[in-house]
Amino acid sequence: MNPSAPGPTLLGIDVYMVATGLVAVATFALMLAIYAVTTVRDPMAGRLKALNERREQLKAGITASTSKRRAKLTTTNQTTDRMRSVLSSLKVLQDSQLKTAQIKLAQAGIRSKDAAIKVIFGRLVLPIVIGGFVIFGVYVLDWFPEWSAMKRYIVTAGALILSYKLPDIIVKNKITKRSAAIRKGLPDALDLLVICAEAGLTVDAAFHRVARELGKAYPELGDEFALCAIELGFLTDRRAAFENLAQRIDLEAVRGVVTTMIQTEKYGTPLASALRVLSAEFRNERMMRAEEKAARLPAIMTVPLILFILPVLFIVILGPAACSISDNFVGK
Structure with missing residues (x-):
C-alpha cells in the first residue's frame, strides 16, 4: 500500500x-x-494540617495580637454602621426586611447579624454599579453598534435585574446546598438520638452526643445540633430552642422533628418510639427520592444518546460501507 x-x-x-x-x-x-x-484529596487532611500548625503556633507563643483583633472588629462595625446609616437615610431599611434577610442568612449558615445589612446594601449598590456600567458601555461607548434598540434595552434591563437579584441568588444557592447536606445526615442523627434516649440521656446530652458523633461526617448538621443543645441549656423556654432549630434549617423534615420534640416535652410521650417512627419515615423518603431519580434517568439520557452515542454508532456501522461506496464511485 x-x-x-x-x-x-x-x-x-x-x-x-x-x-x-x-x-x-x-x-x-x-x-x-x-x-x-x-x-x-481527603478534606480532613487539610483541616488536620491547619490544626497542627495552629497548635505549633500556640506552643511557640505566636498568637494574634488582641489589639489587632479589636481594631479589625471596630473597622468592620464602622463599615456596617455606615451602610446602615445610608440605608436608613434613604428609607429603604425596614425591620421586617432585615428580619427576613437574617433568617435566610441563618439558613445559609451565616449567623452574623451584620451580613443582613450587607445583603440589603448590595441590593441597592449592585444595580447602580453593574447596571450603570452596562448602560454606559452600551449607550455611551457604543459597544454593539449593530444591535437594535430592543436588544440594547433587553441587555440593560437584564443587567439591572440580575445585579439586583444577585445577593439573593447567592444566598439561595447556599441554602439549597446546606439543606441537601443536612437532609443526608438526618436519618442517621435520628437513629443516634433514639439510641441516646434509650440509654437514658437527657435531650440536651443527646443533642450534644449526636453533634459530636456526626460532626465529621455531616458538619452542617452537627453544627446545628450543637447550637440547639447550647440553647436548650441556657434558654428559659425550651420550646424556643426547638423553634430556632426549625427556623435555621429550611427543611420540612426538621420541622417534623421539632414538632415531635415539642410534643414530647409538653405531654411526656415516649421520645424513642416517636423518633424511631420518624427515622423510618425519612429513610423511606430518601429511598423514594433515589428511586425517583433512577426513574428519570431514561428521559435524561435521551438527549446525550441522540447527540453523542447514536452518531458515533452510525459512523462505526455505516462508515466502512460508505467509504467503500465512495471509493467505487470515484474509481469509476
Whole structure:
C-alpha cells in the first residue's frame, strides 16, 4: 500500500484524520480521568494540617495580637454602621426586611447579624454599579453598534435585574446546598438520638452526643445540633430552642422533628418510639427520592444518546460501507 496515497474519505473528510483526532481526544479524557482519580484529596487532611500548625503556633507563643483583633472588629462595625446609616437615610431599611434577610442568612449558615445589612446594601449598590456600567458601555461607548434598540434595552434591563437579584441568588444557592447536606445526615442523627434516649440521656446530652458523633461526617448538621443543645441549656423556654432549630434549617423534615420534640416535652410521650417512627419515615423518603431519580434517568439520557452515542454508532456501522461506496464511485 502506498503511504502517500490518500485515505478513504466521507463527504470530503479524511476518515483517518477524523479517527486520529477522536483517538487523541479519548486518550486525553482517559489521562484526565486517571489524574482526577489518583489526586483525590481527603478534606480532613487539610483541616488536620491547619490544626497542627495552629497548635505549633500556640506552643511557640505566636498568637494574634488582641489589639489587632479589636481594631479589625471596630473597622468592620464602622463599615456596617455606615451602610446602615445610608440605608436608613434613604428609607429603604425596614425591620421586617432585615428580619427576613437574617433568617435566610441563618439558613445559609451565616449567623452574623451584620451580613443582613450587607445583603440589603448590595441590593441597592449592585444595580447602580453593574447596571450603570452596562448602560454606559452600551449607550455611551457604543459597544454593539449593530444591535437594535430592543436588544440594547433587553441587555440593560437584564443587567439591572440580575445585579439586583444577585445577593439573593447567592444566598439561595447556599441554602439549597446546606439543606441537601443536612437532609443526608438526618436519618442517621435520628437513629443516634433514639439510641441516646434509650440509654437514658437527657435531650440536651443527646443533642450534644449526636453533634459530636456526626460532626465529621455531616458538619452542617452537627453544627446545628450543637447550637440547639447550647440553647436548650441556657434558654428559659425550651420550646424556643426547638423553634430556632426549625427556623435555621429550611427543611420540612426538621420541622417534623421539632414538632415531635415539642410534643414530647409538653405531654411526656415516649421520645424513642416517636423518633424511631420518624427515622423510618425519612429513610423511606430518601429511598423514594433515589428511586425517583433512577426513574428519570431514561428521559435524561435521551438527549446525550441522540447527540453523542447514536452518531458515533452510525459512523462505526455505516462508515466502512460508505467509504467503500465512495471509493467505487470515484474509481469509476
